[in-house]
Amino acid sequence: MNNLVNISHPSCFQKPPLALDIIVHLDMFGIILYAVLTLMATVSMLVYIEECAYIYRKVKTPKKTAIVWVNGAAPIIATMSCLGMWIPRATMFTDMTGATYFAIVVYKFLxxxxxxxxxDEEFLKRxxxxxxxxxxxPCCCCCPCLPHVAITRRTLFLLKLGCFQFAVLKMVFTIxxxxxxxxxxxxxxxxxxxxAAIWINPFVGILTIIALWPVAxxxxxxxxxxxxxxxxxxxxxxxxxxxxxxxQSAIINILAMNGTIAxxxxxxxxxxxxxxxxxLLILEMFIITLVTRxxxxxHYDPLPPADLYQDDNDQNAKFIQQTEAEESIP
Structure with a gap:
């Protein structure tokens, strides 16, 4: 009976409430919940800012730029989710901002x-x-018959392009x-x-899959x-x-649009x-922010230099072992 009352309530067919309406309707549990989640989002951003200051002092360019971008994913999403929680009518903009930032993170992680x-030069040398x-x-995990690809400058460029297109086009489609x-x-x-949503969202999904493939x-x-x-x-x-x-967000939103969430x-x-x-995102991103910190x-120690003759050494070792095995045969 309560579900029928809720479904027939006028607010079930109206726009999301204003921020002032949320504050007015908060009970004691709601006040504590909103305060704790807001504190989590604030701490996430403060931890990120402190980490950025440390990385800019201790890490050389361009690695520090990539680290700062990648580290910002969780606190930025937590902050955008907090703003969307307090201002429900801005949810579309906060979600798009977080998704656009993460599109850049995909490229930066590569x-x-x-x-x-x-x-790049050391990678090609190594x-x-x-x-x-x-x-x-996520594209070809079911296709083990695909040939292996040689590592060249062109291959590296195509891998970067596959991620970079998502960072650019996601921003274009957001605007x-x-x-x-x-x-x-x-x-x-x-x-x-x-x-427009039925055309834009699936296309962005395809771009996402294409961008995740080079990183994998x-x-x-x-x-x-x-x-x-x-x-x-x-x-x-x-x-x-x-x-x-x-x-996770897509599943919850689909359930909400189908009326599963009352x-x-x-x-x-x-x-x-x-x-x-x-x-949920505020809590989850808060935990991830602490782990990523x-x-x-x-302290970042460089990798040991690549041994340009490692392949030759391996082949020589195999040849020596094979020779010794043949000599040991009576």
């Missing part, structure tokens, strides 16, 4: 892995005689969506064929080389931010779904 190797396995997720929204042509909940290829190739740089937990945190900020005045079903997603705020 750059970070290369800088951990010493830069891995130039090897080959890349491209049968990785386009805002322009269409001002003209009442863009609505996230409008799934009709005539709506490079990580698979460098995870053993960069093990001393703790690249595996760094990549895990990067993937966790991706899953929580994109997949309307609770002054929030409609969709606005309540956004609120739940934002509150442990991973990145440290």
């Amino acid at each position: 750059v970070l892995m290369l800088e951990e190797c010493g830069g 891995c130039g005689k090897q080959k890349l396995r491209i049968s990785t997720g 386009l969506s805002i322009i269409l929204w001002t003209n009442d042509n863009y609505n996230v909940a409008d799934m009709e064929i005539t709506g 290829i490079m990580f698979v190739h460098l995870r053993s080389i960069l093990q001393s740089q703790r690249i595996i937990p760094k990549y895990a945190m990067y993937q966790l931010v991706l899953i929580l900020s994109q997949l 309307c609770t005045p002054p929030y409609s079903s969709q606005a309540r779904g956004y609120l739940m997603s934002q509150q 442990l991973l990145y705020r440290r």
